[in-house]
Amino acid sequence: MGHGRRIRLSLxxxxxxxxxxxxxxxxxxxxxxxDHVLNSGVVIHGSLVxxxxxxxxxxLGLNVVLxxxxxxxxxxxxxxxxxx
Amino acid sequence: xxxxxxxxxxxxxAQIALPSSGVSAQPVQLMxxxxxxxxxxxxxxxxxxxxxxxxxxxxxQVVRHVFDQTAVIPFRLLSVFxxxxxxxxxxxxxxxxxxxxxxxxxxxxxxxxxxxxxxGQAQAGSSSGKAYLEKKAVTMRSSEGFAQAVxxxxxxxxxDVRVREGKNGTRIFVLVERGRxxxxxxxxxxxxxxxxxxxxxxxxxxxxxxxSDQVKAPQILGQKPADQNIAGQKIAGxx
Numbered sequence: 001m002g003h004g005r006r007i008r009l010s011l012x013x014x015x016x017x018x019x020x021x022x023x024x025x026x027x028x029x030x031x032x033x034x035d036h037v038l039n040s041g042v043v044i045h046g047s048l049v050x051x052x053x054x055x056x057x058x059x060l061g062l063n064v065v066l067x068x069x070x071x072x073x074x075x076x077x078x079x080x081x082x083x084x
Numbered sequence: 085x086x087x088x089x090x091x092x093x094x095x096x097x098a099q100i101a102l103p104s105s106g107v108s109a110q111p112v113q114l115m116x117x118x119x120x121x122x123x124x125x126x127x128x129x130x131x132x133x134x135x136x137x138x139x140x141x142x143x144x145q146v147v148r149h150v151f152d153q154t155a156v157i158p159f160r161l162l163s164v165f166x167x168x169x170x171x172x173x174x175x176x177x178x179x180x181x182x183x184x185x186x187x188x189x190x191x192x193x194x195x196x197x198x199x200x201x202x203x204g205q206a207q208a209g210s211s212s213g214k215a216y217l218e219k220k221a222v223t224m225r226s227s228e229g230f231a232q233a234v235x236x237x238x239x240x241x242x243x244d245v246r247v248r249e250g251k252n253g254t255r256i257f258v259l260v261e262r263g264r265x266x267x268x269x270x271x272x273x274x275x276x277x278x279x280x281x282x283x284x285x286x287x288x289x290x291x292x293x294x295x296s297d298q299v300k301a302p303q304i305l306g307q308k309p310a311d312q313n314i315a316g317q318k319i320a321g322x323x
Contacts, residue, residue, distance in 0.1 A: 032286055033144045034137070040292035041158035043301050044090070044165065044174075 087129035087164035088171045091146045092156040092290070093182045095190070096121030103149040107142045108135070115168075117175045120182050123150065124171060129164055147290065155189045156290045157182055157299060178302045185299045192243060193288035195260045195268040197234055199227045200253030202282045226278040227254040234258070237271045246293055257293040 089107060094100070096116050102123065106112040110125040123146060131139050143161045150156050165171040201223055231247045234256050238245065244259040260268050265288050277283055292300075 029286075030137075030141075034140050036289060036292070037140045037143050037147075037158075037161040039160070040289070041092075041160045042090075042163065042295070042299060043160055044163040 085129055086126050087166065088168055089125050089127045089129075089143075089161075089164050090159040090171060090174075091123040091125070091143060092150055092158045093120055093122045093186070094150050094154055094156045095119055095183065095186045097154070100150065100153050103146050106146040107139045109142075112146055115171060115175055117172075117179045118183070120175065120179045120186075122171070122175055124165075126168075127164070131162075151288075151290050155186050155192065157185060157295060158290045158292055174302070178299070181296070181298050181302065185296055189259075189291045189294060191262050192259050192291055192294075193262050193265065194291040194293055195258045195265060195287035196285070196289065197256045197258075197272050198253050198284045198286075199230050199256070199277070199281050200284070202280050223280065224249075226281055230254070230275070230277060230281065230283075231256050233275050234272055237275055238268060241267050241271070244294055248293075259291055259294050260288075262288070 091106060091112070096114070096119055100121075102114060103112050106123075106125040107127050108125075110127055112123050112125055115122045115124060140161055147156060147158045151158075165174065227249075231254055235242070235245050238258050238260070241260055241264050242258040243261070246257045248255045248257070258268060268287070269285055272283070272285055
């Protein structure tokens with residue numbers, strides 16, 4: 001089970017190319033923030049157990065983070081255009 | 085179902101201003117043990133997937149609030165405790181280790197430089213397996229060369245350097261004295277970079293990459309330490 005979670009976390013936003021394609025500092029910062037809050041710092045073993053109890057939720061959650069980032073970036077771009 | 089979400093640990097002092105609200109607008113509370121302070125909130129768990137991005141940003145803002153004033157040890161989002169008692173047990177168990185790391189990292193921040201294939205380079209020339217592997221080897225050599233150049237360029241201001249090879253690039257982490265972030269940016273941004281590579285500099289961040297192993301994956305009463313390689317990434321080298 002631990003292995004499964006590891007794979008999923010490795011899918012977190014480190015896709016630098018797609019970051020670059022999206023462009024703009026705001027967007028990069030957003031992805032970097034997500035990367036740091038999810039991948040850097042203290043890992044609580046107890047939380048793994050909790051997360052693993054709802055493995056699909058964790059997977060879904062992380063998956064949705066990526067989706068949401070894309071959605072957010074699109075929205076940011078639309079907002080930018082509106083401002084101009 | 086509610087859980088206790090831990091944000092970060094820090095050397096608690098009266099002059100440090102604390103944030104009032106955190107993830108999902110929940111009040112941020114302080115738990116202290118000796119000189120160690122730890123911020124936490126009671127949150128609904130698991131997070132609503134649609135709110136994950138917002139939660140991540142709110143989490144970051146809490147950590148950032150304290151990090152702007154002093155060194156912090158950040159927890160990872162999605163790390164929660166069952167209840168306040170579990171958190172208190174954790175704090176008591178790990179107070180000393182946390183304080184040792186905080187003392188060691190006091191006055192430092194983490195700066196980062198990521199080197200990755202320039203846009204359009206990842207797919208270009210990868211029509212065959214051989215071409216792909218050759219291109220990958222060239223990129224790896226170039227990245228390693230650049231990482232070494234960064235080490236040399238920041239030798240006067242970097243107290244520790246770690247390099248991590250990821251699937252999509254090389255990440256170079258440098259422990260820099262707080263206040264010298266712009267020196268780091270200047271030193272790294274002028275380094276020549278091979279045409280097929282791009283760089284991105286970021287920071288300051290909490291020095292999470294330089295935490296001791298015991299603090300990164302602390303043991304909770306009655307449980308084994310967490311897997312160090314949880315993010316599926318490999319530490320390629322250190323200082």
